[in-house]
Amino acid sequence: MxxxxxxxxxxxxxxxxxxxxxxxxxxxxxxxxxxxxxxxxxxxxxxxxxxxxxxxxxxxxxxxxxxxxxxxxxxxxxxxxxxxxxxxxxxxxxxxxxxxxxxxxxxxxxxxxxxxxxxxxxxxxxxxxxxxxxxxxxxxxxxxxxxxxxxxxxxxxxxxxxxxxxxxxxxxxxxxxxxxxxxxxxxxxxxxxxxxxDVSHIPPRTPGGGMLADLREGWREFIGRPWLWGIVVQFSIANAVVGAAQAVYGPLVARDSLGGARPWGLALAAFGAGTVAGALLMTRWKPRRLLLAGTLCVFPLALPAAALAVPVPAEALYVVMFAAGATVEVFGVSWMTALHQEIPEDKLSRVSAYDWFGSVSLIPLAMALAGPAESAFGRPAALWGCAGLVLLVTALVLLVPDVRTLSRRGRPVAAAPAASADAERPVGGLG
Structure with a gap:
């Protein structure tokens, strides 16, 4: 006792x-x-x-x-x-x-x-x-x-x-x-x-007609939802240009204007701290229009490239990086919640694969083009171009009706039902 x-x-x-x-x-x-x-x-x-x-x-x-x-x-x-x-x-x-x-x-x-x-x-x-x-x-x-x-x-x-x-x-x-x-x-x-x-309460999966058939079924699930493929296309471009700005141009700006590697490391740490703060905010905030709130919070992701283009002092860059990390994390949580709510459980991994593919596929190309773009247009212009592309693709995705109107529901209607002795749902990756 x-x-x-x-x-x-x-x-x-x-x-x-x-x-x-x-x-x-x-x-x-x-x-x-x-x-x-x-x-x-x-x-x-x-x-x-x-x-x-x-x-x-x-x-x-x-x-x-x-x-x-x-x-x-x-x-x-x-x-x-x-x-x-x-x-x-x-x-x-x-x-x-x-x-x-x-x-x-x-x-x-x-x-x-x-x-x-x-x-x-x-x-x-x-x-x-x-x-x-x-x-x-x-x-x-x-x-x-x-x-x-x-x-x-x-x-x-x-x-x-x-x-x-x-x-x-x-x-x-x-x-x-x-x-x-x-x-x-x-x-x-x-x-x-x-x-x-423990996956004992997940219904057995019945293989379809083969790997290609599974991929086609996942593609139909992906392409049939304009909000889904629209945001994946948005982030395929946004991730690529932000990655180029931070991985290629950021260290060069830090070397030439901010005092070297230490302030750039602190700037990256500020971005990471911002993501933690944004996730903490989302433990309390439940925006009703998931994708609208999340997409509006992607606009500040253009700020780091713009700050590097100026370039602003190191202290101002830390603030900008923190804000960008915090706001993009609002999108990250909203995106995961929307996928959980809208995608059938038995297709989650295939849809996630198309999401991941779109998110990373253009990054190597952007990295390869960063140097030639700097040579052709100059570093500030290349950075302003990165910022402008983030703003452009984010504004365009707001034209998709479901991005503006998709609302949070109490329970996902598309998830496959499953029974569990302890009432836990079965456990089956940012634009």
Whole structure:
């Protein structure tokens, strides 16, 4: 019998079921490792005698297979139990990062070694992303979905911010090889957590006429919703130009006008802190018109490129980056809530794959064109062009009626029904 003088431990919220809690914990663990490894991989390339171009090649080697295999990954995740796809992808990432770490620690890795292992990591992510988003989107009840997604994103954004900072410190203290080894261990732990996901109450999936038939069915679901493909097209352009502005032009502006790498690092940290603040806001705010509120909050995403074009002082840039991070996170939570509400459970991963594909497919092209655009038009004009494109595509997507009118409902009408002994929905990725 419990003594009345001993306070009871507070129970987790009713919407934070077992699967949701496992998914969040695993995402935080993996996020800490993965964001630290981004820093470590760059310094591993430089430590092996590479230059900035080689760093870009290793990064591109991860992006290309991610784009190539995303749609297949979405079809596989809707055909097989999603948690098994996630665990298998985590195992591949663990092995590839472990091999990368061993090469760095035991000798001088060659560029093609690092590109190959980075490509394996991108392949794993292509299968993991759609499965993970499908799992998460179907892990909570409709009434509390927005709050659950906000808490999840707040936790993962915090892990990204902390992982990058911790990774940088550890690279300086113990070297990139050990940070890559820690990332491999993080993937192993995250995969172990995800292996405990309970999917016994998900209705068995009946394979269709094959992989191509599954892809066609997902495409029909995607293209039949103008708000869905409209926002994905919007973010395919917005992500590309924002990525080019921050990855290519930002460090150059910092070097020439802001005082070097330190203020640029602080600016990126301010953006990350803004995403955490935006997610915290969305734990309380439930806009009735989900996509209208979210899309209006995309307009400030143009501010960082405009601030770099001026360029403004470092302190003003920190404020701009924080505001952009906070507002775009409002969109992120609203977008996830809309997908959860509108997309049938058995098609979530395929739709998520088309979403991911649109979000990342133009980034390599934008990165490649950033240098020629600067040479042709000058850096300020190129940055103003980035800002203008964000404003243009965001204004255009507001012309889609459903983007302006789609409203929040108490429960998703499109989700497949499922029974659960503990009343938790079955656990099945920003524009």
């Amino acid at each position: 419990n003594s009345p003088s001993i306070p009871r431990i507070a129970r987790r919220p009713s919407w934070a079921g077992r699967n949701y809690s496992l998914l969040t914990a695993a995402a935080v663990v993996a996020g800490l490792g993965a964001n630290g490894s981004l820093v470590a991989a760059a310094f591993a390339v430089l430590g092996a005698g590479g230059d900035g171009g080689d760093v870009g090649l290793v990064a591109a080697a991860r992006t290309v297979p991610l784009v190539v295999f995303l749609l297949i990954g979405g079809a596989v995740a809707d055909r097989l139990p999603r948690h098994r796809v996630m665990v298998a992808a985590n195992a591949l990432n663990c092995l590839s990062q472990g091999a990368f770490a061993a090469l760095v620690l035991l000798g001088e890795p060659r560029l093609w070694h690092m590109m190959l292992l980075s490509g394996l990591g991108g392949t794993g992510q292509a299968f993991f992303g759609p499965a993970a988003e499908g799992m998460l989107l179907s892990s909570v009840d409709g009434e509390q979905a927005g709050r659950a997604f906000a808490v999840f994103r707040m936790a993962t954004q915090g892990a990204a911010l902390g992982g990058a900072a911790l990774g940088g410190a550890l690279v300086a203290a113990v070297g990139p090889g050990w940070v890559l080894a820690l990332d491999a261990a993080a993937f192993a732990l995250a995969g172990a957590l995800r292996s405990f996901l």
